Amino acid sequence: MSGTARHHLTRRALLGAGTATALLSMAGVAPAVAAGTRRTAAGPAGARARGYAFLDAAMDAYPEHGTTRLAQSYTDQAGLFSTAFTYDNALAVLAHLARPGHTASARAVALGDALLYAQSHDPQYDDGRLRQAYNVGPYVYYDGSPQPDGFVRADGTANVGTQFGFTGTAVGDMAWAGIALAALAARTGADRFLTGAVRIGAWVEANARTDEPLGGYKFGVDGSGTKLPFTSTEHNIDLTSLFGRLARLTGEQVWLERRARAEAFVHRMWDASGGFFYTGSNDGVTVNTSPVPEDTQTWSYLALRERRHAGSLDWARTRLKVTDTADRPNSTVPAGQSYQGVTFSSASLVADEDAPIAPYQPKPDRSGVWFEGTAHLALALRERDAPGDARRAARLLASMEQGQDRLGQGQTVGGRALPERSGLVSASSPLDTGFGFGYYPYRHTGATAWYLMAIARANPLRGH
Known part of the structure; x- marks a missing residue:
């Protein structure tokens, strides 16, 4: 097995069948350069309010297409049109639940109900799965074909993101959706959310459990339903949180056994000499030693x-x-x-700056800040609270707040102007993740949600 992870899919990679036609990475256009450098007074309270204003705008971009809806993940300028990633929407649920003064946010409930709708109205399956992404508003694709529907198609099915090949089901996406639904169940007491979370857990157990030497749970399935051979540290970290929540909410001990299986895989990925966690395995037998990503370092601490x-x-x-x-x-x-801040992985630091990240994409900046990961780290440092951690976290949060003020200006969602200076871009400049795709300076639901949880000290992975 090769030691490289170039072909080791991550939760964010494309999971559809035939995804080579999906414009490959994240966009079809070059990233917009932020304009203007004037800093306006903000402060944490104002920055938080503007972050929530962005989440609200991303959720309300297509009012003519009904109230059952998900939030668009990236601004229109990213070239993904109305794509709503399951992972980003799970984060939005959790960020709304962390919103000051909102005991059970109506927006969190609405997004949770939309995830349940997708689960029960899939156009092909009725087994509890969710897809990588959905369409939430109309657009005309690059080849001229129209996509006329909102999140709920005319026939009542959920509008799966087939145009970009976002049709697979990844264990990480499922786990985060399950975490969000379990959090809603705990907050509201509504049985439907717990039922949905249990269905997700059951799907993972039935479709991803492995008895390979390294154990744990496999990656998931592609758009054709074919099981993928990879095992991800990140996914198994996510599962420790989901299964722990399900054990607590259902009282069923089987979830603790499943949690222990996922946690054991995570521990096998620890490199004691280097002090970090590897990304996982391509075959369930050999540890994949490169690249080393950021999220396995921070999420492991947040979860365990x-x-x-x-x-x-x-x-x-x-x-x-x-x-x-x-x-x-x-x-x-x-x-x-x-x-x-921090970048995505060890490979991001040595990316080829003379070559595009992927076809049709810009060249990478080795020093591009990945704001989502920077928010992971800020929250984890605040949780650990070792000497110097508070100061380090404050510096990261200040950088993110400056980014919200200044980067991604003039971007839109659903063709609508955003509230001024609202929402964090996913990266300060184009960066190569080292996993075959990139991040770019477009305002992003996921990065914004992680910032909001970091500022609120709301750890989404400790629900057990």
Whole structure:
């Protein structure tokens, strides 16, 4: 087996059948460069309010297409039209539940109900699965074919994102949706949310459990239903949280056994000499040693809170640390601005700056800040609270707040202008993840939701 993870899919990679026609990575157009450098007074409270304003706008972009809806993941300029990723919407649920003064946010409930709708109105399956993404509004695809429906198609089925090949089902996406539904069940007491979360857990057990040497749970299935051979550390971290929540909410011990299986795989990915977690395995037998991603370092701590592995946060904050400035090769940061944080993986730091990230994509900036991961790290540092962690987290949060103020200006959702200075871009400049796709400076539901949870000290992975 090759030691590289170029062909090791991650939760964010395309999962459809025949995805080579899906414009490959994340966009079809070059990233917009933020305009303007004037800093306006904001502060954490104002920044948080504007973050929620963005989540609201992403959810309300297509009012003529009904109240059963998901939030569009990226601004229109990303070239993904009305795509709503399941993972991003699960995060939006959790961010809304962390919203100050909102005991059981109506928006969180509405998004949770939309996930349940997708689960029970899939055009092909009735087994509890969710797809990687859905369409939530009309558009005309690049080849001229129209996509006329909202989230609910004319025939009543959920509008699966077939145009871009987002038709597969990844265990990570399922776990996050299950975490969100379980959180809603705990907050509201509504049985429907727990039922949906249990269906997700049952699907994972039936379709992803493996008895391979490294154990754990496999990646999921592609759009044709074919099981994928990879086993992801990140996914198994997610499952420790989901299964733990299900054990607590249902009182059924079987979920604790399943949680232990997922956790055992995570522990097998620990590199004691380096102080970090590997990304997983391509075959269930051999550990994939490169690249090393950020999220396995931060999510492992958020989910497990293990003192013996807490050094993974230090690995992430030092080994993946970046500062993006306008004078960096391929940076799209405006002159006079600077952003600090972490990048996606060890491979992002050595990306080929002379070659596009993928066909039709721009060249990468090795120092591009991945704001979603920076928010993971800020929250994890606040959770750990070791000497210096509060100061480090504050610095990361300030960088994100500056990014919300200044980057991604003039972008739209559903053709509608966004509230001023609302929403975080996914990356300060184009960055190569090292896993075959990139992140770009488009305002993003997922990055914004993680920032909001970080500022609220709301750990979505500790529900057990």
